Amino acid sequence: MSTIISVQSLHKSFIRTRTSGSLLQRMNPMSRVEERHVALRALDLEVQAGETLALIGPNGAGKSTTIKILTGILFPTSGDARVLGLVPWKDRVALAYEIGSVFGQKSQLWLHLPALDAFELLSRIYELDREKFRRRRDLLIELFELGEFADVPVRKLSLGQRMRCEVAASLLHEPRILFLDEPTIGLDPVAKASIRDLIRRANVETGLTVFLTSHDAGDIESLCRRTVIVNRGEAVYDGSTSALRQKVLAKKEIDLKLVRAVENFVAPEGSSIVKQKGSGIKLSVDTQKTGIDRVVGEILRVHEVEDIAIQPAPLEDVIAEIYRRGGL
Ligand SMILES: Nc1ncnc2c1ncn2[C@@H]1O[C@H](COP(=O)(O)OP(=O)(O)OP(=O)(O)O)[C@@H](O)[C@H]1O
Ligand SMILES: [Mg+2]
Structure with missing residues (x-):
């Protein structure tokens, strides 16, 4: 393979001009403040053909x-x-x-x-x-x-x-x-x-x-x-x-339909409630911390369940979580 793109410590900052005060004050060039805005801090990247x-x-x-x-x-x-x-x-x-x-x-x-x-x-x-x-x-x-x-x-x-x-x-x-x-x-x-x-x-x-x-x-x-x-x-x-x-698969979602609606549903240890509407509950489970079987076992022990489905969390959610944390 050959390197086709290489990027080292790429930095880009833009100068932004800001004005403040009333409309009249803003028309005065002296009221303009120049600010440096960093768009790229230090990007390193190599891409192969x-x-x-x-x-x-x-x-x-x-x-x-x-x-x-x-x-x-x-x-x-x-x-x-x-x-x-x-x-x-x-x-x-x-x-x-x-x-x-x-x-x-x-x-x-x-x-x-x-x-x-x-x-x-x-x-x-x-x-x-x-x-x-x-x-x-x-x-x-x-x-x-x-x-x-x-x-x-x-x-x-x-x-x-x-x-x-x-x-x-x-x-x-x-x-x-x-x-x-x-x-x-x-x-x-x-x-x-x-x-x-x-x-x-x-x-x-x-x-x-x-x-x-x-x-x-x-x-x-x-x-x-x-x-x-x-x-x-x-x-x-x-x-x-x-x-x-x-990483997505490390998180799973459980879609649960209980026979009867429970007012104060307690999420089993290692899981959290994403959404609850009547007898329908969506739980999120971090399978790196808790086995999915333990969470499901606990639900079945405590509640009468009409339907249950286990799904990997959507990639979109994982990406959103990474953005929230600012990294992995
Ligand atoms: N011409 C410009 N003058 C001043 N600031 C700029 C200019 N272009 C981009 N920026 C700033 O640089 C930062 C990065 O912008 P950029 O367009 O690269 O973001 P992006 O990752 O493509 O975002 P998006 O997902 O919204 O498209 C932003 O804060 C933006 O306001
Ligand atoms: Mg963009």
């Missing part, structure tokens, strides 16, 4: 800032980063030929143009060989099922259709790395699954390296073998997504 990596973290953690630095849109305040051996903020143009990027919140296409015209323009920008471009374009139109709307201006497309065009456009010049910042934001479950599937196929079939940020646990689980969690501009977890899943 062919990896699928999810960079996750709470709002404001520094995810978009990282992607913007690695794609050459922003320069860092200090620290070092190499993407395919290039310094992104110094070699932005050379890098653009080798990477693709998708920003879920901001279209990369020309809204008044159909995807077909955008592909044509992009082929000129990337100086693609005409014949190779036509073959690639037709393949992407087929794979991404764009045929029905490739000639409709992008602004007239649904979000899901637009995102399929966006991802297809980002792959037109056969980049080696694809950076995606929240690519499934706002999409319905079917559109999400389709985008994930297309990205996964590009990774498996062509060895494309995928570097993704998302707040959607489904994106992370179905697409990324590795997860890095950033909080306040620093990595607080870097490991396999399945290991994160095992």
